[in-house]
Amino acid sequence: MSMRVFSKATPVTRAYIRYATTESSSQKATQAISNATNAVKSQGLTNALCNLYKTVTNPLPAKVKAPLNKAVGIFEPVLYFTEVAFHLGKQVVVRQNFKLPNKVDFAAAETELFKALEFFKVKNIKNVKDIPTEKWKRGALKTFELSTLFVLGEIVGRGNLIGYKH
Template sequence: MSMRVLSKATPVTRAYIRYASTESSGQQAINKATTAFNDLTSTVRSQGVTKSLCSLYQKATGPIPASIKAPLNKAVGVLEPVLYYSEVVYQLGRQVARGQNFTLPNKADFMAAETQLFKVLDFVKAQNLKSIKDIPLETWKNGAIKTFELSALFVIGETVGRGNLLGYKD
């Protein structure tokens, strides 16, 4: 055959082949996924989120070339402290919520807060204030005194809660 005929011929493609799947192979995949998930959750429970994510990252980036891995390592180096301290704050908040018997606000609490907010907005509308400069000096003084009182009460509450003036007891 001439080259002309070969170049105009349609390319040869591989025919689509469907492999038979069995019920047992699908069940095996589900079992593998379930065991992997259980291993991951047990690792997270024992090591914490940050350490388990870092170990997962090390396993996932093992075969990647160093030229691609270097920028990823820098990004992970930035994210690792953020993940760690967010986990610390979460765990501390969880302990405080359990210790103080905190509950989530219900619909009635949201409705009460909404009515208070609308009362404040109606008061501001009634005053016809166009800018901050229109607020009288006496109102600024009263606001500053109330802010100081609230911050002082907060500091006193923190001191009483700690049981020490400068820090937590060991």
């Protein structure tokens, strides 16, 4: 062969081919979607997504897979517990016969809120010494109740009475 064939003067172009879509490819896509839907129904969302992730990342090299696996390892428990909370909430809604609030419920809540805010108002007070002892006692009691609830929430959140578990 002569060098003239491989010279830079004659660029090699690639013919672009347009592939026509066929019914079989659209049917395959529909079948894949229905398979994914059935997998979610049978396995749960978390397991279905994990299996899909494994299928997609299987051909990737180890250098690419390692950071992806770390990222997925962080989000997998979050996804799982979100799914558990959703199903638990669904059961609570069904068993307790909860309904969405309507305008009347919002109006009632608004009036109760304004009544609660009225409780904390002190009228025509110009000095701290003018506040009646009844108001001081009520305020101290409410402050004690709220701080006790806060401390109890901290204890429950830590899972221990004093300090955190190691």
